[in-house]
Amino acid sequence: MQNIKYSKKVKEHFLHPHNMGKIKNADGIGKLGNPACGDVMYIYLKIIKKNEKEIIKDIKFQTMGCAAAISTSSMITDIVKGKTLEEAFKITNKDVAKELDGLPPIKMHCSNLAADVLKEAIKDYYNKQKNRKIKYEKTACYKCCDSKKEMD
Amino acid sequence: MKQIYLDYAATTPVVKEVYDEMKDYFLKNYGNTSSLHILGQNADEKVEKVREKIKQKLNAKDHKVIFTSGGTESNNLAIKGLVYANKEKKHIIISKIEHDCILKTAKFLEKQGYEVTYLNVDKEGFIDLKQLEKSIKKETILVSIMHANNEIGTLQNLKEIGKICKEKKVLFHTDACQSFTKEKIDLEEFNIDLITINAHKIYGPKGIGALVIKNGIKLTPLLHGGGHEYGFRSGTLNVPAIIGFGKAIDVISKEDIKKMIDLRNYMIKEILKKIPTSKLNGPTENRLCNNLNFLFNYIEGESILLQLDMEGICISTGSACSSNTLETNHVANAIGIPKDKANGIIRISLGIETTKEETDIFIEKLIKIVKRLTDMSPLTK
Ligand SMILES: Cc1ncc(COP(=O)(O)O)c(C=O)c1O
Numbered sequence: 001m002q003n004i005k006y007s008k009k010v011k012e013h014f015l016h017p018h019n020m021g022k023i024k025n026a027d028g029i030g031k032l033g034n035p036a037c038g039d040v041m042y043i044y045l046k047i048i049k050k051n052e053k054e055i056i057k058d059i060k061f062q063t064m065g066c067a068a069a070i071s072t073s074s075m076i077t078d079i080v081k082g083k084t085l086e087e088a089f090k091i092t093n094k095d096v097a098k099e100l101d102g103l104p105p106i107k108m109h110c111s112n113l114a115a116d117v118l119k120e121a122i123k124d125y126y127n128k129q130k131n132r133k134i135k136y137e138k139t140a141c142y143k144c145c146d147s148k149k150e151m152d
Numbered sequence: 153m154k155q156i157y158l159d160y161a162a163t164t165p166v167v168k169e170v171y172d173e174m175k176d177y178f179l180k181n182y183g184n185t186s187s188l189h190i191l192g193q194n195a196d197e198k199v200e201k202v203r204e205k206i207k208q209k210l211n212a213k214d215h216k217v218i219f220t221s222g223g224t225e226s227n228n229l230a231i232k233g234l235v236y237a238n239k240e241k242k243h244i245i246i247s248k249i250e251h252d253c254i255l256k257t258a259k260f261l262e263k264q265g266y267e268v269t270y271l272n273v274d275k276e277g278f279i280d281l282k283q284l285e286k287s288i289k290k291e292t293i294l295v296s297i298m299h300a301n302n303e304i305g306t307l308q309n310l311k312e313i314g315k316i317c318k319e320k321k322v323l324f325h326t327d328a329c330q331s332f333t334k335e336k337i338d339l340e341e342f343n344i345d346l347i348t349i350n351a352h353k354i355y356g357p358k359g360i361g362a363l364v365i366k367n368g369i370k371l372t373p374l375l376h377g378g379g380h381e382y383g384f385r386s387g388t389l390n391v392p393a394i395i396g397f398g399k400a401i402d403v404i405s406k407e408d409i410k411k412m413i414d415l416r417n418y419m420i421k422e423i424l425k426k427i428p429t430s431k432l433n434g435p436t437e438n439r440l441c442n443n444l445n446f447l448f449n450y451i452e453g454e455s456i457l458l459q460l461d462m463e464g465i466c467i468s469t470g471s472a473c474s475s476n477t478l479e480t481n482h483v484a485n486a487i488g489i490p491k492d493k494a495n496g497i498i499r500i501s502l503g504i505e506t507t508k509e510e511t512d513i514f515i516e517k518l519i520k521i522v523k524r525l526t527d528m529s530p531l532t533k
Contacts, residue, residue, distance in 0.1 A: 006458075014455070015462060020528055031530070038452045038495030042530040062530035066454040070528065 006067055007101035013071035018078055021060045028125030030117040034142045037110040039065035041073055043121045047085065054085045061114075068103050068111035072096045076114040085122055091115050093139050113140035153464040156510045160353070160442055161302055161330060161501035162468055166396065167355040173399040174357065177392035185389045186378065195391045202398030206362060209401050210347065211338040218363045218381045219394055223329040224253040225374070226348035226363035227296075229385065230325045231257045233371030234294055234346075235266060241293035245269040247279050247308075248486040249301050251327060255482065267291070273486050276435035277306030281316060288320040295324050300331035303470050303483045303499055304434030305443025307335060314343030323369065329353055329361070333404045334441055345369060351393065355504070356400030360393035408504040412441045415502055415511055419444055422515050427522050433470075433487065433497065442502040445470065447489065450532045451525040453498045459521045465514055470497035 006014070023044035033040030046058035059081055061073040076096050080088040093115040097103045103112055116138045126132040157165075166174075177198075183191030185199055203217040220226045231254065235244065246258050248270045258268045269287045271279045279297060288295070295317050300307050310326055317324035325346035328337055332349040339347065346369065350361030363384075365371065377386025416439075423430055423446060433445040448456065453469035460467055470481045484494040500514070526532050 004454075011458075011462070014458065017528065035492030035495075035531075038454075038492075040530055062528060064450055064452060064525075064529040064531050066452050067458050069452075070455065 004104045004106065006071075006104065009075075009100045010067055010071040010103065013074040013100065014067040017061075017070055017074035019060050019074065019081070020062070022062060023058060023060050028121040028123075028128070030119070030121030030124060032113055032117045032120055032138070032140075032142070033064075034110055034140075035064075039063075039069040039111050039113065041065070041069060041113055041117045043073070043076075043114075043117045045121045045125060047125055056080050056083055056085065056088055061117075066107070066111055068107035069113070071100055072103075072112055072114040073117075075099050076118055080118065085125070089119060089122055089134075089136075091118065109141040111140075113138075113142075116140050156465045156514060158500045158502065158506065158510075158514060159466045159468050160503035160506075161499065163352045163358065164355045164503060166357055167400075167403055170356055170396045170399045170403065174392045174396040177395050181391070183391075185391060186380070195389075199389060199391060199394050202394050205398050205401055206349070206364065209333065209337075210349075210364060211340050212364055213340050214367050215339060215364050216367060216382055216384075218365065218384045219389060219397075220361050220363055220385055221359050221390075222352070222361040223251070223327065223348055223350040225385075226350070226361045227251070227253045227327055228257050229363050229371060229374055230346045230348060230365075231294065231296060232261070232374060233384070234323065234325075234369070235261060236372035237370040238293050241291050243267045243269070243289060243291040244293060245271060245284065245287050245295045245297075245322075247271045247273060247297050249273050249277055249304075249306070249483045250296070250298050251302055251329070254296060254298070254327060271297070273306070275487055277301055277304050277483070277487055278435070278438075279308060279313075281309070281312055284313065285316050285320070288316070288322055292320075292322045295322055296326070297324075298327040298330075299337065300328070300335065300440040300443070301434070301483065302330050303481075304445045304487065305330075305440035306435055307331065307438045307440055309438075310337070310342040310344065317345075318343045330440055330443075333401055334409060339364070339366075351397040351400050354400045355403040357393045357396045360390055360397050362397070404504060409441050412502045412504070412506070415506060415508060416442065416444055418508070419500070419511050419515065423518065426515070426519055429522065429526060433484075433489070444500040444502075446498055446500075447493060448496045448498070448522055448526075449493065450496070450529040451522065452495045454495075455525050456498050456518070456521055459524075460514075460517060463517050463521075465517060468499040468501070470494070470499055 026044035027047040028045040030043040042062045044060045048057040059077045063073040093112045119136045183195040185196040323345045327348045333354050345366045347364045352358040375386050380386045429449040431447045457469050
């Protein structure tokens with residue numbers, strides 16, 4: 001059982017997360033997670049329109065999970081606040097991990113899901129606007145802790 | 153920042169009197185116990201004294217002490233050694249909450265065609281003696297049930313298990329790494345045929361342990377060589393470590409045990425009272441004197457551990473996410489904790505040096521951290 005080593009940035013975000021909490025009457029909400037792995041994340045968006053563009057005016061998160069889950073939640077809110085939805089939609093889980101100077105390999109699968117949750121929130125926002133449907137591929141793993149792994 | 157260490161179940165420091173006793177055996181009395189000269193014979197004499205001391209501590213009247221590299225090796229030797237030496241019987245019985253070194257040995261043997269019965273445990277971690285009795289059959293060679301569980305502190309009733317094994321004429325092994333010198337163990341009274349103990353949980357050095365076995369039991373060695381340790385475990389004896397092991401037997405006093413029990417009970421009461429989302433895992437009675445294990449709803453154990461670590465407090469989690477394997481926690485599973493809650497577990501274990509002041513600091517920080525994480529969680533009610 002090796003120690004899991006987190007970067008300084010992860011620890012900073014983990015101890016002092018940014019934009020934590022809920023937004024009342026949010027324009028879009030994303031909820032994803034894999035409780036068996038111990039990670040559940042909600043993201044709330046407030047969107048404004050400016051020169052035909054939709055911009056993330058405010059973003060907040062709630063997360064149950066390990067340091068990786070909490071720090072990626074905090075980091076993604078920093079990354080996309082003020083960005084257009086188009087720009088935000090391009091962010092990947094990998095980008096988030098990179099901004100945090102990396103995550104321990106074992107945490108890449110199931111705890112690194114912030115970008116998926118954000119896309120889920122954007123999708124929810126688009127859904128609420130008539131005739132706007134989008135699709136995306138989730139990249140985090142939502143099942144890997146469900147089945148008991150065979151022990152050697 | 154002063155460190156507060158509350159992870160004595162993982163390992164303990166070597167205390168000064170043990171360290172002092174060991175030093176000479178590195179620097180001066182470095183002889184090989186197999187050598188016929190004076191340095192060798194002196195070392196041998198001292199090692200034999202430790203064997204006797206271990207036997208006395210366990211009230212072992214008719215047993216041999218085999219020194220090994222620790223609990224893991226002793227458990228491997230007990231199980232593999234025994235089944236390989238007794239090929240006609242191919243069934244063993246263990247519990248679902250054994251340490252990994254027993255569980256994985258059992259899984260390994262299953263792949264080689266042996267049959268393993270994994271006894272269930274109840275909510276508090278106790279095996280069902282009736283189920284044990286029913287599981288023993290003609291082909292059963294061994295029952296291996298740990299004394300104190302390393303995660304939730306459950307103390308099995310060795311005496312009753314020993315009685316059943318004796319009646320049914322099967323061998324009884326117990327892994328007593330967590331309980332040795334903390335709880336009463338009497339090989340005669342409890343009818344124990346093989347027992348695993350080690351030094352690094354009782355303020356002795358790491359990398360030394362013993363398997364104590366009843367005379368007449370056949371084992372196939374895991375390590376072949378010069379025929380040390382009655383032929384059961386070859387390799388030049390680790391004399392300084394054995395000397396340290398011997399000294400460590402005296403470290404934990406009756407007063408220490410009483411003090412740890414009082415602190416443990418105080419902490420259980422305080423934490424349950426002050427953290428409404430907490431739940432105690434493991435028993436309230438027949439619980440190892442220094443073990444505490446809690447589940448916190450809506451949050452993850454690893455996050456609690458890390459935040460405590462940043463505040464200078466060392467504990468442990470039972471969480472799958474903290475190991476590098478993401479395997480589910482088999483003990484949590486066995487006592488019926490659902491998977492989506494099993495990540496919220498922490499283990500705290502006390503030592504002879506632990507003070508009330510330290511536990512108060514710990515509790516105060518724990519309350520703060522649990523609140524912070526609970527506030528952050530989307531699942532909080
Ligand atoms: C119950 C139990 N068995 C076996 C072991 C393994 O002992 P060792 O670390 O000496 O190999 C431990 C501790 O790690 C333990 O707690």
